[in-house]
Amino acid sequence: MLAAVRRALSGELLFPQSKPKWATLDISPRQREVLALLCKGHPNKEIGRCLGLSENTVRSHVAVIFRELGVNTRTEAAMAARRHGLD
DSSP states (O other), X not given: OHHHHHHHHTTOXXXXXXXXXXXXXXXXXXXXXXXXXXXXXXXXXXXXXXXXXXXXXXXXXXXXXXXXXXXSSHHHHHHHHXXXXXX
């Protein structure tokens, strides 16, 4: 026990660092921004205005997000985002 305390005090990591759940998702930082606004209930047009994107670009991002999360609806995407720690 004392050895572990000494190692910790010297700055050594005693436990492996875990990645956040969302880090395993293959979505871009911009898609995370789209997802965050989607989770707040914003429609595509409003998301586009907030992020300076066209509505078609937002739709494309939403399609990738749905595919990556394995969902079919915005509600399911919001619930999956919460499970992945993205809320």
